[in-house]
Structures are given as C-alpha cells and as structure tokens.
Amino acid sequence: MRRPAAVVTTLAALCAGLTATVVPVQAAAATGCDAAAAGFTPVLQLDLPERANYLNTTPPYSLDRTAEIGTGFDRVGYCLELNGPDGPQWVWTAMEPFSTDARRIGLPTRPGEIVRQRVGDLDVSSNVPGVTQGAGQTGYLEMWPNQYARTASAQVANASAATFDADDSPTTPLGYGSFQVSQVGATRPSSVPAKPVFAINTFTQSATSLLSLGIGARPTADPDWTFAGNAAQYTQRRLTAYVRKSLVTLTESPQDRQLVPRDATGRATVPIAGRMTDPRVNSVQLTVTSNGETEVYTSASREFRFAPRIKAGLREYTFELKALGRVVARREGIVAGDVYVVQGQSNAEASMYNGAASGEESPYLRSFGSPVSDPSISGADRVWSYATGDVSRQSGSVGQWAIRMGRQLVDKYQVPIALINGAHGGRPISFFQRNDTNPDDITTNYGRLRQRLVAAGVLDHIRGVLWYQGESDSDNAAVHVSGFTSLLQDWRADFGTTPKYYVYQVRTSPCGNSTSTNLREAQRQMGDTLGVTVLSTTGLSGHDGCHYAYAGGYREMGDHTYAVVARDLYGGPSAGVAPPNPRSVTASGSQLTVELRSDDPLTVDEGVAADFRVDGAAVTVTSVAYQPGKLVLQLSGPPTGATTLTYQAHLRAGPWITNATGAGLLTFRLPIS
Structure with missing residues (x-):
C-alpha cells in the first residue's frame, strides 16, 4: 500500500553554504561545574574543535577512564563549558544512566549508537539565564551520529514537528550528529515548555562544517542549535562526562514506564536483584510506593533479590533502592x-x-x-x-x-x-x-x-x-x-x-x-x-x-x-458485536435468502442493493430487507442459471448493512443453492 509522499528536510540538504561569524571573546574559562560535580568521578573529557569529523572514530579524549569504570556506576553527569560572546558559560546536568557501559556515555560516533528516551531525576545547574535549575526534573536525550528530521515522536509535550528542538527523529543517513539533553514536562500534556539544557551537534559531519553548540535554548531559529555553525565564536568548548560510582550492581530491575504482564490473579511480579559491590554496604532497602501506599523490603545478603507483587489497575508504581542512605536506583511509572x-x-x-x-x-x-x-x-x-x-x-x-x-x-x-x-x-x-x-x-x-x-x-x-x-x-x-x-x-x-x-x-x-x-x-x-x-x-x-x-x-x-x-x-457483551457473516444463500422465486450466523439485529441502509451481484443470471438485486437471522434480497426476476451471490461493498462512504455496534457485513461470495 503506497503512503503519501512526505517531504522531509534532512540536515545534509540544508548544511550547504553555512558560514560563521568570528566574534571577539573573553579569555577566562568557565569553572562552575566543580561544586555541582561533587561525589562524581570524571571519566571522559574533550576539548571540542571548531570542526570535527568523528564519524566511525573515537573522539580524541584527553581523559578516558571508561575501561577502569566499566559498568560500576549508577548516575551520569555532564559539564559543558563555553567561553564566547557572552563570557564564561557552564551547565551541569546529572541523570539516571541511560547505558550500563561507560564507553557509551560519550559522543555517539558509530552506527547504532542511538539514545532517544526520557530520563528521570534530572539535576541541572547553570549560569546561563533561561536554564531551569533544580533537582528531580524530567529530561529527554537525543544522542546519535545520524542526520535527523524535525518529525516529532510525540513523546515530549510541547515539542514541535516544525523546528529542530527537544523531539526530533534520527534518519538513516549518518553524518551530522546530535548530543542533546533537554528539560521536558513529566506528563503529556504538560504546561512545562520543552527546551534544551545543552546541545552539541555536527560532530560527525565532514571536517568542513563548523560544530553547532550551545547552552540553553538558541534565541533565534531552531532551539536546539541545529545549523548554528557557531563553534568559532568560542575560545573554550570543553565537554566532561562524569559518573557516580555504584554501591550495588543490579542484575534485574524494571525500566521506567514498563508494563509488566499480569497473571491470572491480576497481579505481576517485578523482581529487583543484584549484589553489594561496595564493602561499606551491609544492607539494602527497597521501597515500593503507589497511590499513597508503601511497602518496604530489606536484605542483608550480599546477593539480594526482592520479588514484590503489584496490582493490575490504573495505578503506577515507583521502586526506590537505597544503600548507605543513598538512592542507588529509582524506577518510575511501572504498571501491570x-x-x-x-x-x-x-x-x-x-x-x-x-x-x-x-x-x-x-x-x-x-x-x-x-x-x-x-x-x-x-x-x-x-x-x-x-x-x-x-x-x-x-x-x-x-x-x-x-x-x-x-x-x-x-x-x-x-x-x-x-x-x-x-x-x-x-x-x-x-x-x-x-x-x-x-x-x-x-x-x-x-x-x-x-x-x-x-x-x-x-x-x-x-x-x-x-x-x-x-x-x-x-x-x-x-x-x-x-x-x-x-x-x-x-x-x-x-x-x-x-x-x-x-x-x-x-x-x-x-x-x-x-x-x-x-x-x-x-x-x-x-x-x-x-x-x-x-x-x-x-x-x-x-x-x-x-x-x-x-x-x-x-x-x-x-x-x-x-x-x-x-x-x-474480558467477559464483555456478545450481542451485536461480531460483524455480520453469511452462512449460505438459497433461491426461491425471485428472491435470494442469505442465512446469517447470528440473530443480531441489523440495520440495512437504503441503496445497499447496488453492492450485490448475482453471477450466472441476468438479474439484479432491487432491494434488501432484514429478517431475524437472514437477509432477503428481492431480484429483478427469477435467477435462472445463477451460480453465486457476491457482496462487494464499496469504496468511501455510502449505504451499509451494520450491526448494533456499527460493524458492517463481511464481504463475501457464496454459491446459490
């Protein structure tokens, strides 16, 4: 089935002719992330060039501790420091990890390195006006080496399908790149505007293209800095990725917003399991909350496993795991x-x-x-x-x-x-x-x-x-x-x-x-x-x-x-539900009778006779009437030699034969007996 052709403007098509204005800048570097990053360990650091061509390569990080960290972290943080026309600018943001592999938290440069999801517990600090600061926000990540289109997934409230912003779509061609964190509403719909926290784009484009980057929303054009081509405006462009080392390692846990299939009892088991990896930890505590109800589970076993049961209903569950008084994992919006x-x-x-x-x-x-x-x-x-x-x-x-x-x-x-x-x-x-x-x-x-x-x-x-x-x-x-x-x-x-x-x-x-x-x-x-x-x-x-x-x-x-x-x-009503379905067709005089498979009352619209065809005889159907369990078709004459009756229905609008729910008669071709 052909779909209407869609006009999608990709980044490659719009990059031609971009130029950048070099603006005198101040020399001081931004250092505001230091206090916000307390408790985190720097893992990757990169002084971003004016132009990059990182596709299918590893960026030249001046610091790379990913092998040392491995999977042993429970939180990810980023600091972007810029020094440009508006002086030193910085932003810090931390969130639940979107990957368990430290190698995946840097710039995505290879096919399939795509992150497109909401994150909970987003913390943001910045000296840039317009960036909403505070803890416990909802974020949205767009990280990929691909080109992308303005098409929105509709996962983000107030995002636009007409501009490049907090909800765009990666496309098959590689070679532009997006590394963006945005602040979004926790619900859909939401009164909270969607806006970038920071964005780094164009890092997998050819080396002739300037990077496009910024903190907060771009004041003009596309809010996420796509096509800004502004890297030369900054004397400092430093990205540092951090992790918070974990106290426990999880082997089983749900995802945010996960639906767990319910069983025959109307409940579902949601396992939370792992092991204590920090020697200071001697117990863990799991708190499950929903609709004001709370259940608490504790374990002193180094290999622990909880199996709480949740109810299938219009209620969401939050799972919060603590060790040494610290939240080491939080999963929200779980349902059965x-x-x-x-x-x-x-x-x-x-x-x-x-x-x-x-x-x-x-x-x-x-x-x-x-x-x-x-x-x-x-x-x-x-x-x-x-x-x-x-x-x-x-x-x-x-x-x-x-x-x-x-x-x-x-x-x-x-x-x-x-x-x-x-x-x-x-x-x-x-x-x-x-x-x-x-x-x-x-x-x-x-x-x-x-x-x-x-x-x-x-x-x-x-x-x-x-x-x-x-x-x-x-x-x-x-x-x-x-x-x-x-x-x-x-x-x-x-x-x-x-x-x-x-x-x-x-x-x-x-x-x-x-x-x-x-x-x-x-x-x-x-x-x-x-x-x-x-x-x-x-x-x-x-x-x-x-x-x-x-x-x-x-x-x-x-x-x-x-x-x-x-x-x-679900045990719902059965009367008038099944679409009308014929069983057989018989002829008598100048009539055909279509026996139906149920006695559900039907509505027969005027003019529906035109949708029937009698094969093998030079007759037409002139009228259709419903009788309990059957349709009676009046013909223009005796159906001498008739072999089959066909109900073709028709395209678009028109008269129908429908049951109580509005479902129409199945089209059919049956022999006449």
Whole structure:
C-alpha cells in the first residue's frame, strides 16, 4: 500500500553554504561545574574543535577512564563549558544512566549508537539565564551520529514537528550528529515548555562544517542549535562526562514506564536483584510506593533479590533502592496489564490522514521500541514509551485505531494496555515472513518485531494479535492465504496458542491495487479454516479510497475491535458485536435468502442493493430487507442459471448493512443453492 509522499528536510540538504561569524571573546574559562560535580568521578573529557569529523572514530579524549569504570556506576553527569560572546558559560546536568557501559556515555560516533528516551531525576545547574535549575526534573536525550528530521515522536509535550528542538527523529543517513539533553514536562500534556539544557551537534559531519553548540535554548531559529555553525565564536568548548560510582550492581530491575504482564490473579511480579559491590554496604532497602501506599523490603545478603507483587489497575508504581542512605536506583511509572501486537500494512500503521487521535492517549497506554525498518535505529530503541496514535515509525507509534481500542479497554476494564506495532506500509505478505533459520533476524520485519517483544519481556504474555494486510497482494488469494497460514504458524510457535488472533478483511480495490472479491472471500473463510476471528472494515464511511479519516474510520474501527476483544477476553457483551457473516444463500422465486450466523439485529441502509451481484443470471438485486437471522434480497426476476451471490461493498462512504455496534457485513461470495 503506497503512503503519501512526505517531504522531509534532512540536515545534509540544508548544511550547504553555512558560514560563521568570528566574534571577539573573553579569555577566562568557565569553572562552575566543580561544586555541582561533587561525589562524581570524571571519566571522559574533550576539548571540542571548531570542526570535527568523528564519524566511525573515537573522539580524541584527553581523559578516558571508561575501561577502569566499566559498568560500576549508577548516575551520569555532564559539564559543558563555553567561553564566547557572552563570557564564561557552564551547565551541569546529572541523570539516571541511560547505558550500563561507560564507553557509551560519550559522543555517539558509530552506527547504532542511538539514545532517544526520557530520563528521570534530572539535576541541572547553570549560569546561563533561561536554564531551569533544580533537582528531580524530567529530561529527554537525543544522542546519535545520524542526520535527523524535525518529525516529532510525540513523546515530549510541547515539542514541535516544525523546528529542530527537544523531539526530533534520527534518519538513516549518518553524518551530522546530535548530543542533546533537554528539560521536558513529566506528563503529556504538560504546561512545562520543552527546551534544551545543552546541545552539541555536527560532530560527525565532514571536517568542513563548523560544530553547532550551545547552552540553553538558541534565541533565534531552531532551539536546539541545529545549523548554528557557531563553534568559532568560542575560545573554550570543553565537554566532561562524569559518573557516580555504584554501591550495588543490579542484575534485574524494571525500566521506567514498563508494563509488566499480569497473571491470572491480576497481579505481576517485578523482581529487583543484584549484589553489594561496595564493602561499606551491609544492607539494602527497597521501597515500593503507589497511590499513597508503601511497602518496604530489606536484605542483608550480599546477593539480594526482592520479588514484590503489584496490582493490575490504573495505578503506577515507583521502586526506590537505597544503600548507605543513598538512592542507588529509582524506577518510575511501572504498571501491570495486558499486551497486544498490531501488524500489517499502512492501515495497521494507521497514522493520521485526516483528524487526530491524540485525545485517546493515556498514561496507562504504553509501547516498547519502534517499528523502524532501519536495523541500526530499530535495534537501538529498547525502551518503554507512551503509546501514540497519530505518527508512524516512531518510538511509541501504535496507530489510531489501536490507541482507540486500547483507551476503551483502559477506561472500561481499568487495566493498563501495551500495544506493540510492527506494521510497515505497502508490503505484500512475503515481507512479513519469519527467517526460520534465525527468527530474530533484525533485517526482517518479523525479526525486528520479535526482538522488541523479547526485550520487553512480553513474548510469552501476548493476549491478542491484530492483523490488517492484504492490499499489496493484489487479489492473489492463494498467495495471501499461503503466506498468512505460514505466518500464523510461526506466531503460534513463538507467541503460543493462548493469544487470540484477529484478521481484518480489507476493503475493495484500495490504493490503486486490484484487491477485489477473491482475496476478501479467502480472508472471510480464514475464520473457519484457520481458527482466527475475522473483523470487518465495511460500515466505515470515513474511507478515502485507501486509508481512513479518524472520525468515521479509524475511530470506529477501534470501537468495533474493542467490542470483539472485550467479548473474547474480558467477559464483555456478545450481542451485536461480531460483524455480520453469511452462512449460505438459497433461491426461491425471485428472491435470494442469505442465512446469517447470528440473530443480531441489523440495520440495512437504503441503496445497499447496488453492492450485490448475482453471477450466472441476468438479474439484479432491487432491494434488501432484514429478517431475524437472514437477509432477503428481492431480484429483478427469477435467477435462472445463477451460480453465486457476491457482496462487494464499496469504496468511501455510502449505504451499509451494520450491526448494533456499527460493524458492517463481511464481504463475501457464496454459491446459490
């Protein structure tokens, strides 16, 4: 399925012609980080040049103690010191570690060295006006050797998709570089503006390009100093990375914002384990808090392990581990809940085409990683995020109908939901197959999704898989059925037979492809032959001929999906939920009777007769009426020689046959008996 062409301005295209003005500067160096860095150990130090070409090389650090430090740290700090037109400037910031490897805390210069995540407990001190100082802030990191686009992931409140700021997107080309720490709101939405703490850019660009860097927000143009080309304005440009040496080493712990799958009791175990590495430590204390409730666990064992149980509900848990009175680890926003996988083409990506679904976002809707096809970017994204519906191929992207479905489950059943979307637009069924010799092959779509599920710890705990694909198979029903049968077998081998598997029947002839009756009838039959649950996409008038608007399209698709999932997995109502599905067709006089598989009342819109076709006879359907358990079709004459009845539905808006939830009649082709 083709997606509309997007115009993305990359950094390489805009760098040409940059010039810098050299400004007389003061000679004194900034030294304000000294007091703020008390208790930390300097690990890396680099006097940044005016121009750098560090791609695929290690920067020439004047201090490098990474081998000595290894993994023995529980906090990371940075000091950037500049001396330029405004005199000596400095900023100090410290945070929970985003990596356990000291070698990864410096400038990222090699493919896959990508950090794009929120961090908690951000401490900031600076002498630059406009930088918000204080402890316990929320930060956002953007560190990579790549070029990047203004496209926002929607993980950061108040970030812009029109400027380079606190929420940009790394792109496949290497060769510009970002090393940025920003202050952001702790929630979404938030009244806190997103703004840079400091930024160092252009360090993997060619040696002809000046570095772009600064403390606080750039007063003009892009706030994160992208394209500033201002390194020559400073006589000092020193970056120092610090760590706080750890008292304990953790071997098991949750991530911030992690969803832990609940068990049959409605609870989940969240292990915290490790060992005391500092000889002064003779005990550790774990405090678990949620909704004003506190549980405290202690251990005097040098190899300790706690296994607290948390409840699945609309409550977040904070885990705080202390040793020698010091917080050595803090994990926030942990929840217990259910996990769903979304997979397929662009109508599974379901990004925004017309109308936003941002109102469906919830702190209790989560995702893990991102459905990016570049293995180096996908492989680096191994963090939990908030689920977002409007953007695609970003951290937390789940699609509009999926986030609507998830929000309905959260609100009705008071349970957090994780949605892991692996969809990729415009791809045939062959694109989604497993490499059986290496199921985790990250160069394959299947392998990228599987790696994410393994890293999230949910591979064996998926409740449902939702599949929307088939348009790119161009009505080749045999190829589609064969490919999906193989895929379903692999899912059941990897995910188990417990999850419910759902298949959307695609719309007629979408997106310039020739998808017609054959493939859609084959999808309808999968409910009988493969044991999946078939979902309808008719009844949705927000269809644009290829994709869907939110109102009248993805929103209602999410509602229909929610109703079926609630029936299957949460004990929800069953009446009027399943899409109308025919069982058989019989002829009598000048009528055809379509026997249905349920007695759910249906609404038949005027004009729907035009969507039916009688094959083998020169007759047309003139009217359609609902009777309990059946549809009665009046014909223009006796159906002499008639062989099959086809319900094709139609593109875009129009008359429908729908049940109480609005789900439309499945398209079909059945023999007339």
